[in-house]
Amino acid sequence: MDLDVFVAAHRAEWDRLDALLRRRGRRLSGEETDELVTLYQRTATHLSLVQSSAPDPALVGRLTTLVARARSAVTGARTAGWRDVAHFFASAFPAAVYRSRRWWVPTALLSTALAAVIGWWIAAHPEVQATIAAPDDLRSLTRPGGGYETYYSSHPAGSFAAQVWTNNAQAAAICLVFGAFLGIPVLWVLFQNVVNLGVGIGLMGSVGRIDTFLGLILPHGLLELTAVFVAAGTGLRLGWTVIDPGPRTRRAALAEEGRAAIGMAIGLALVLLVSGVIEAFVTPSPLPTWARIGIGVLVEGLFLVYVFVLGRRQARSGETGDVERLDRGDQLPTAA
Known part of the structure; x- marks a missing residue:
């Protein structure tokens, strides 16, 4: 996999996901919420592809953080308890x-x-x-x-x-x-x-x-x-x-x-x-x-x-x- 081409092809999606996550303090519309879920799933797939094919540390770090934030937004934060x-x-x-x-x-x-x-x-x-x-x-x-x-x-x-x-x-x-x-x-x-x-x-x-x-x-x-x-x-x-x-x-x-x-x-x-x-x-x-x-x-x-x-x-x-x-x-x- 050509990493530069891969990043160029998907950077806009990652930036859009990041922008939606930054706006979580305000209520997202139904369309924006659906878009966030879709971009979260795509980015998780992108992370798996990068890890298995071209594990660039900087890119893996960025996508891991992005996926973790999106996952928390989609599933809700959960704390361990009794x-x-x-x-x-x-x-x-x-x-x-x-x-x-x-x-x-x-x-x-x-x-x-x-x-x-x-x-x-x-x-x-x-x-x-x-x-x-x-x-x-x-x-x-x-x-x-x-x-x-x-x-x-x-x-x-x-x-x-x-x-x-x-x-x-x-x-x-x-x-x-x-x-x-x-x-x-x-x-x-x-x-x-x-x-x-x-x-x-x-x-x-x-x-x-x-x-x-x-x-x-x-x-x-x-x-x-x-x-x-x-x-x-x-x-x-x-x-x-x-x-x-x-x-x-x-x-x-x-x-x-x-x-x-x-x-x-x-x-x-x-x-x-x-x-x-x-x-x-x-x-x-x-x-x-x-x-x-x-x-x-x-x-x-x-x-x-x-x-x-x-x-x-x-x-x-x-x-x-x-x-x-x-x-x-x-x-x-x-x-x-």
Whole structure:
């Protein structure tokens, strides 16, 4: 596309749209309002053509501003409110998690199986344990009242919950935000979590205290690990979108999946906050082991019902987890 010819052909339309927008303080006639809508649609198409064929920064900037102003005039300004919050948690977030299930469910199963294998390998091979820490340090970790047990009560519950939530939310955000880098950062976060879990299983299993370890990890770990696996699966899906965007353009596909991933980060932050509270207040509590594990199983079950019942219903109704249509950029339709 010859950019100079394109600008010369359409400059008058852009100037006319700008003039109509400047006159919005006064009431436009019916004909002028129709003209504004028509010019807005044409200019949005022009912007898409320039972005795809000859992305001149100055022209793209001017048209983007013009389209945004016209869009506000045509659709009316809208501010986020409690309705948006309710829509997000009742529809967008569970639907987005459900739509990603084919990525995060296998991720969860494979990661758990790998952690179990690592745990068995460590428990069955004393020479491997010796590479992890000195014998005295290992005994200090695994003995009754040792490091694994006192870890959850080593700090005041409130500050511990905040610390745990911050660390886990950061790991989830890395998976979601940096998944576009072909999923490589996601695999690193997964590897760290799997190894840490496997080491705990192996060391406590080597001294016959695997039941104690599970009693400590399951109350909060079920929901916490599920959230991490959801983030990892979504990040891997985003990475795959870079490779295979499907019928969409790569740019449009990344924009759609990226917006959904950012929304997932917000939702998972709340999920991880719940698991952090359980880890700080329930895991180290004097409640019987069965009661602590029962709380963890109950919360995990509620989350899965939230995703696979409510999320499936919303996904089947067309919800994708993306922002509402009025908040998306205008795009030129493309053939599949």
